[in-house]
Structure formats: structure tokens, C-alpha cells
Amino acid sequence: MSKVIMSGNEAVARGAWEGGVTVAAAYPGTPSTEILENVALYKDDIYCEWAPNEAVAAEVGLGAAVGGARSMVTFKHVGMNVATDPIFVAGYTGVNGGLVFVDADDPGCHSSQNEQDNRWYAPHAKLAMLEPSDSQECKDFMRDAFALSEKYDTAVLLRMTTRVCHSKSLVELGDRSGADVKPYVYNKEKYSLLPANALKRHPIVEDNLRRLAEDAETLPFNKVEDNGSDTGVITSGISYQYVKEVFGDSVNILKLGLTYPFPEKLISDFASKQKTLYIVEENDPFLETEVKALGFKCVGKDKIPGCGELNSAVVKEALTGVKDPSVYEVAGEVPSRPPMLCAGCPHRGFFDVISRSHKRLVLAGDIGCYGLGTYDYSFCMGAGFSSTVGMAKALELQGDKRKVLGMVGDSTFFHSGVNGLFDIFSTQVNVIACVLDNSITAMTGHQDNPGTTKNLMGEDKPAISIEAVVRAIGFTDENIRVVDPLDIKAMQAALNDGINHTGPFVIITKRPCALIKEVRKANAGKFYKVDTEKCTGCKVCIGVTCPALSFENGAAKIDPAQCTGCGLCAQKCHFGAIIKGGEF
Amino acid sequence: MATTGILLCGVGGQGTVTFSNILTKGLMDLGYDVKMSEIHGMAQRGGAVTTQVRYGEKVYSPSLGFGQADIIISFEKCEAIRNIAYLREGGIVITDTCELNGLPILQGAAEYPHGILDELEKTVPNVMVVEANKVAAELGNVVVANIVLLGAMVKAMHLEAADWMGIIESSVPPKTIDLNKAAFNAGYAM
Numbered sequence: 109m110s111k112v113i114m115s116g117n118e119a120v121a122r123g124a125w126e127g128g129v130t131v132a133a134a135y136p137g138t139p140s141t142e143i144l145e146n147v148a149l150y151k152d153d154i155y156c157e158w159a160p161n162e163a164v165a166a167e168v169g170l171g172a173a174v175g176g177a178r179s180m181v182t183f184k185h186v187g188m189n190v191a192t193d194p195i196f197v198a199g200y201t202g203v204n205g206g207l208v209f210v211d212a213d214d215p216g217c218h219s220s221q222n223e224q225d226n227r228w229y230a231p232h233a234k235l236a237m238l239e240p241s242d243s244q245e246c247k248d249f250m251r252d253a254f255a256l257s258e259k260y261d262t263a264v265l266l267r268m269t270t271r272v273c274h275s276k277s278l279v280e281l282g283d284r285s286g287a288d289v290k291p292y293v294y295n296k297e298k299y300s301l302l303p304a305n306a307l308k309r310h311p312i313v314e315d316n317l318r319r320l321a322e323d324a325e326t327l328p329f330n331k332v333e334d335n336g337s338d339t340g341v342i343t344s345g346i347s348y349q350y351v352k353e354v355f356g357d358s359v360n361i362l363k364l365g366l367t368y369p370f371p372e373k374l375i376s377d378f379a380s381k382q383k384t385l386y387i388v389e390e391n392d393p394f395l396e397t398e399v400k401a402l403g404f405k406c407v408g409k410d411k412i413p414g415c416g417e418l419n420s421a422v423v424k425e426a427l428t429g430v431k432d433p434s435v436y437e438v439a440g441e442v443p444s445r446p447p448m449l450c451a452g453c454p455h456r457g458f459f460d461v462i463s464r465s466h467k468r469l470v471l472a473g474d475i476g477c478y479g480l481g482t483y484d485y486s487f488c489m490g491a492g493f494s495s496t497v498g499m500a501k502a503l504e505l506q507g508d509k510r511k512v513l514g515m516v517g518d519s520t521f522f523h524s525g526v527n528g529l530f531d532i533f534s535t536q537v538n539v540i541a542c543v544l545d546n547s548i549t550a551m552t553g554h555q556d557n558p559g560t561t562k563n564l565m566g567e568d569k570p571a572i573s574i575e576a577v578v579r580a581i582g583f584t585d586e587n588i589r590v591v592d593p594l595d596i597k598a599m600q601a602a603l604n605d606g607i608n609h610t611g612p613f614v615i616i617t618k619r620p621c622a623l624i625k626e627v628r629k630a631n632a633g634k635f636y637k638v639d640t641e642k643c644t645g646c647k648v649c650i651g652v653t654c655p656a657l658s659f660e661n662g663a664a665k666i667d668p669a670q671c672t673g674c675g676l677c678a679q680k681c682h683f684g685a686i687i688k689g690g691e692f
Numbered sequence: 693m694a695t696t697g698i699l700l701c702g703v704g705g706q707g708t709v710t711f712s713n714i715l716t717k718g719l720m721d722l723g724y725d726v727k728m729s730e731i732h733g734m735a736q737r738g739g740a741v742t743t744q745v746r747y748g749e750k751v752y753s754p755s756l757g758f759g760q761a762d763i764i765i766s767f768e769k770c771e772a773i774r775n776i777a778y779l780r781e782g783g784i785v786i787t788d789t790c791e792l793n794g795l796p797i798l799q800g801a802a803e804y805p806h807g808i809l810d811e812l813e814k815t816v817p818n819v820m821v822v823e824a825n826k827v828a829a830e831l832g833n834v835v836v837a838n839i840v841l842l843g844a845m846v847k848a849m850h851l852e853a854a855d856w857m858g859i860i861e862s863s864v865p866p867k868t869i870d871l872n873k874a875a876f877n878a879g880y881a882m
């Protein structure tokens with residue numbers, strides 16, 4: 109069969125299909141998002157959904173697995189933190205239909221708040237763990253994970269990293285099997301973790317893992333490459349590729365594909381034969397800790413950096429001392445190019461207004477496109493609301509008169525922001541809670557969420573109204589404002605009301621993302637232009653920092669190709685110098 | 693055979709994805725093992741983006757370290773400079789003359805270094821400057837600037853033997869096939 113080129117994420121989706129998955133759930137998060145987007149290509153065979161958050165996704169998956177369907181759940185590494193409660197439960201209940209959690213770590217923090225190494229979750233939550241190193245393995249491991257899960261009655265963690273998710277390599281495809289749903293059989297002792305049941309499950313779980321550990325010695329996921337050297341390397345995942353790149357066939361390699369439970373005998377046999385033993389892995393010393401616990405001396409994190417992403421040049425320099433030189437240095441500075449809010453982004457109007465009152469406010473940010481705006485701090489999803497309660501208390505205790513304003517996006521509101529809002533209302537704390545509703549999960553590339561009208565399979569679904577939820581909590585006309593954030597006057601009025609109000613106050617800014625297809629169509633042909641006669645070169649418009657706006661020869665300039673006609677800059681101009689061009 | 697490394701760099705939204713899709717298909721057509729790595733967290737939001745492609749008889753690592761790129765294809769001239777550390781000794785740079793202002797420039801905190809290509813040419817012996825945007829605009833649409841660059845790269849890397857026309861046909865929207873082919877040929881002719 110001929111090979112096709114696939115990203116790791118596409119290959120996992122294909123492997124899921126080949127492995128007989130019938131239920132898939134996820135909450136998006138880079139670098140994992142495209143997995144479920146590609147599973148949706150098989151929507152005739154696989155039910156798939158964007159869940160409101162990772163915990164819900166994991167519970168959908170566990171419910172389906174206990175019900176008898178082969179099921180999968182995907183998330184980025186920090187998403188797994190959100191999902192760990194049901195994941196640890198799955199560690200004890202085991203499965204009926206196979207259950208695979210696909211986790212995507214992000215060494216190098218390409219798009220994340222940390223470099224957490226989720227391999228530790230496997231022993232912690234009592235999951236079997238597979239680590240693919242290229243797209244072919246992504247597909248094959250994913251396919252085989254379901255039978256493994258069922259055979260050992262264990263949920264499986266397929267652990268990927270950004271480079272595995274987002275690099276493409278050649279894959280040989282196969283057929284689908286194992287999609288028959290097993291009958292759901294009532295078994296309360298197994299599936300209800302009441303204390304007495306849980307205590308009984310624990311030794312069974314340990315036993316299942318022990319059985320798997322014994323079989324892991326010979327399972328084909330783990331491979332020894334004996335090249336007759338006296339130097340050996342133990343590695344897994346993408347690090348294997350770097351090792352091969354640097355050493356080729358000049359060292360012996362133990363490549364672990366099944367990295368939990370550990371094949372202790374295989375590791376010991378290999379380690380005992382090497383004069384020098386290297387452990388090459390990204391971030392934490394996960395394998396190294398095990399090898400050392402088995403009593404072997406090895407070179408690992410003392411040479412291989414534990415922070416940042418590896419590549420072959422880094423591995424080469426660390427282990428051989430040879431550095432691929434950067435040969436060329438060009439004189440002169442190149443200005444940085446950080447990502448920024450797009451032209452026409454509704455968040456820009458919100459930030460333009462709140463940043464002018466920044467002195468009176470402490471701004472609690474959150475994660476989403478609005479992370480590219482102005483705020484004092486940002487922790488994790490949902491904290492844009494919940495943290496305001498604690499911050500407001502701390503400010504009060506030190507006599508700081510500033511008001512706390514928290515922000516979450518629509519997807520983040522449904523994910524976990526709403527829980528924070530419950531607390532804000534219950535405690536009647538004096539904060540402003542803003543939902544920046546752009547009608548889509550934008551940052552991760554436009555996924556639907558509970559507030560939108562389509563599901564992942566492209567079908568219509570009812571949308572949940574954020575305003576109705578907020579009112580149901582107990583907010584009323586007195587302390588809710590719903591505004592178009594690109595209408596500066598209305599936005600300013602809402603903020604002023606919020607600042608002058610005592611007690612909790614909600615502002616919902618409502619305007620869809622400028623990149624949504626329908627919005628693009630509606631904006632096609634619209635743009636503003638600068639009347640250079642009237643432009644005084646004051647640069648007030650430039651202050652909104654829009655990619656369509658620049659300053660040239662003493663006057664503002666608008667790129668009609670990028671401008672969406674949102675009119676924010678025109679509202680800012682004191683001289684009427686920014687006027688409509690194109691067709692409105 | 694040693695592997696060859698290509699680094700594409702530009703700004704989110706410039707068409708590096710289409711470029712690399714066509715490129716990898718061509719390299720597969722030539723019978724190479726191919727790996728490609730692209731980091732796209734914030735790609736749509738005007739940030740700097742890179743894609744790395746490696747090909748040869750057998751490719752292990754999908755990514756490149758410093759000093760490991762045989763060629764850099766830059767869709768924006770500042771990006772060529774930003775990524776120059778990846779170029780190996782004697783490597784080639786193909787760059788568009790396109791200038792896009794990043795955030796610090798838009799905010800007035802920095803100025804676009806217009807003369808930066810002269811500096812590049814002073815340091816790197818093999819620099820090919822391609823006015824891909826201009827050529828594409830003359831052909832009818834700037835969006836095919838990426839394919840102009842592809843044509844130039846195919847020539848520079850001696851990859852003519854692949855069925856580029858057939859691959860373009862199957863990779864781009866039907867209405868734009870002729871435009872894309874013309875762009876490829878224009879780039880190749882440079």
C-alpha cells in the first residue's frame with residue numbers, strides 16, 4: 109500500500125478510526141486540537157464532540173468506555189490537569205470498551221503556560237502509557253491501544269509532544285476493526301468507587317498493571333537496536349529521532365514505546381550490557397529515575413537540558429560536545445514580531461477602553477485571544493473570574509482602592525469561568541466580570557462551543573445564551589451590561605457603570621470574531637481610508653495597534669486589504685480624518 | 693546520502709502551509725523520505741512562523757537545529773535575518789522583498805530596517821532576492837507569491853524531476869490552477 113504524509117495529529121485520528129473508536133470527546137488546546145478535527149472526518153463511524161471542558165470530555169469518554177464503546181479523549185497537557193479527577197477514577201474502574209486518553213505536551217512552551225511533563229500521570233493515575241515518535245507510530249500505537257486497554261482492563265495514556273503532533277511523516281494506512289460495541293453489563297463493584305469498592309479495586313488494578321509489565325518485556329512497542337557498541341541509549345518519543353539523527357547505528361538503542369508500566373527486565377538487560385549509558389528524554393528525568401532506581405549508573409539530565417525543547421543539535425552538543433556552528437551573523441537589529449490581535453478583532457475595542465482606566469483597575473486576564481491584550485496577570489482557564497475574588501480580598505486588606513476587573517472569553521466562560529462567576533455572585537464581591545463573547549473558540553482555530561449553533565460533526569445544535577446564564581445566577585439589569593465592544597462610547601459607558609457600581613457587575617461584550625467565515629463575507633469590500641488633508645499626524649489612531657494601520661510620511665495609512673471596516677480607529681480620530689472607503 | 697534541510701519562514705497568513713504541502717508532495721514524488729515540522733500555535737495572528745522540511749533516503753528528526761538548513765526560503769525579508777542562525781555554511785537564502793510591520797513597528801517603538809537585505813548579502817554569499825509579491829501581483833493575485841518562491845526554490849535545489857504541474861493541479865483550488873502554474877514558472881525562470 110502506498111504511503112501518505114500525515115501530521116502526528118492526523119495519524120492519531122486515523123489510528124482511532126482503524127482501532128474501532130466509536131465515541132470521541134475533547135476540549136481544544138494546542139498542540140492537540142487537530143486530532144478531534146480529523147476524527148470528525150470519520151463522523152459517519154465515530155460520534156465526536158467538543159465538550160465544554162476536559163473534565164467533561166474525560167467523563168463522556170469514561171461513560172462510553174464503561175458502556176462498552178471504544179472511546180478516546182484528547183487534551184493538551186494543562187487540559188489533562190482539568191480532567192484528572194475522572195482520569196484517576198478510570199485508573200480504578202478500568203474499562204469495558206477500550207479507553208484512550210491522548211495527551212499533547214508542549215516542551216518549549218510553543219503555546220502554553222508551562223512545560224509540564226505529563227508522563228508522571230501514568231504511574232500516578234495507574235494508566236498504561238504509549239509514546240509514539242513519528243506519525244506511523246501515532247497511527248499504529250493509537251490503533252493498538254484499544255486492544256491493550258481491554259486486555260489489561262486499563263485506560264491508556266497516549267502521550268505526544270508538540271513536535272510529534274505537528275510534524276508530518278509518511279504513514280501506511282490500514283483498515284478499521286474492533287468497532288463492535290460490547291454489551292454494557294451492570295457491575296456496581298467495578299464502576300462505583302464507593303470506599304469499600306475502591307479498596308477492593310486497588311489490588312486488582314495493581315495486578316492488571318503487573319500483568320502488563322510482564323508482557324511489556326516482549327510487546328513490540330519496545331525495541332532494542334543492538335549495534336555492537338559499548339555505548340547504549342535509552343530513549344522514547346521524539347527524542348528517539350534526535351538520537352538516531354546524531355548517532356545513527358553507531359550506538360545501541362533501547363527505544364521504549366510503552367513507557368509505563370516499565371519493562372524492568374528489558375531495561376536491566378540492556379543497561380547491564382552498556383559501558384556508557386545515556387538516557388535521552390525531553391523535560392523531566394522520567395525514564396532516568398526508573399533506570400537509576402533499578403540500580404544503574406547513567407548519564408541523563410546532568411548533560412541533557414531539562415528545560416526547553418530538544419533537537420538533534422542540542423542532543424549532539426550535550427553528548428558529543430560537538431556544536432553545529434551558526435555560521436552567519438547579520439549586522440543590524442530585526443524588530444520582534446509577536447502575535448497580535450487581528451484587524452477587526454472585537455477584543456481591540458474592549459482593551460482600548462479598559463486600558464485607559466487601567467490606573468483605577470487591577471486586570472485579571474485569562475487564556476484566549478484576549479491574552480494578546482492588556483492585563484496585570486493571567487493564570488489558567490477560568491481564573492480570569494475566580495481569582496478576582498481572592499485579589500479583591502487581598503486589595504481590601506491592604507487598603508488598595510483599585511477595583512478588580514476579570515475577563516474570560518465565551519469558550520472559557522463555559523469551560524470554567526461560570527464557576528468563578530457563581531463565587532463572585534455568592535460572595536457579592538465588588539468586582540467587574542467581563543465575558544468577551546466573540547461567538548467562537550478563536551485562539552485554538554475556531555472550534556464550536558456551547559454558545560455556538562453547530563457541533564463538531566457539522567450539525568445544528570441549540571446555543572446556550574451567556575446572558576441567560578448570567579441572569580439565572582441572579583444578575584439583573586442593575587448589574588449586567590451587554591455591549592458591542594467596537595462601539596467605544598457604549599463600551600465606555602458600560603465600564604463606567606461597572607466602576608461606579610458596588611458589588612458584582614457583569615459586562616458581556618458581544619461581537620463575533622472577524623475571521624468567522626460569515627463575518628468575513630459580510631465585511632468583504634469594507635474598509636476605511638485616511639483623508640491626508642485632515643490627518644494631523646497625532647497618532648491617536650495608531651494607539652489602537654491594528655495591523656491594518658501604519659504611519660507613513662507624517663500621516664496615518666490604512667491597508668485596505670487588511671482593514672475589515674470595524675471603524676474603531678475612525679471613532680478615535682479627533683479630526684474626522686478617517687473615513688469610509690469601499691462599500692458599506 | 694545525507695539529508696537536506698529546508699527552512700521556510702514568514703508571517704502568519706503568508707501561505708507557508710500551501711507551499712510546504714506542495715513541496716512535500718514533490719519530494720515524495722521524487723522518492724525521498726520526507727519529514728516536515730510546523731509550529732502553528734498563533735499562526736493567524738501576525739506572528740513570525742517557520743516550517744522545517746527535511747528530505748533524503750531516510751530522515752529521522754523532523755526539525756532543524758542551528759547551522760542545519762541547506763536553504764532558507766523567506767516570505768518576508770526581516771524573517772530571513774531572524775532565522776539566519778539555521779543556515780549551514782555555504783547554504784542558500786531565497787527571500788522575497790516583502791516588508792510587513794510587526795507590533796513594535798506599528799506601535800512606533802521600532803522602525804522597519806529597510807536596508808537589511810544589503811547586510812544579508814554582505815554576509816551570506818548565496819542570496820537570491822525574488823520579488824515574489826510583485827511578480828504575483830503582475831500575474832493577477834499576490835496570494836500566489838508563495839508559489840513564485842516555490843518555483844525559484846525548485847530551480848535552486850535542482851528538484852525539476854518531480855511532477856510539479858500535476859501536484860499543483862491537485863493541490864490548489866481548481867479556479868486558480870493556471871495562476872499557480874504561471875507563478876511557479878515565473879519563479880523558476882528567475
Ligand SMILES: Cc1ncc(C[n+]2csc(CCOP(=O)(O)OP(=O)(O)O)c2C)c(N)n1
Binds near residue numbers: 190475521550
Ligand atoms: C485547560 C486548558 N485547556 C485548553 C487550553 C487551550 N486554549 C487556550 S485559549 C483557548 C480558547 C479560548 O477561547 P475563548 O475563551 O472563547 O477566547 P477567544 O480565543 O475566542 O478570544 C483554549 C481552548 C488551555 N490553555 N488550557
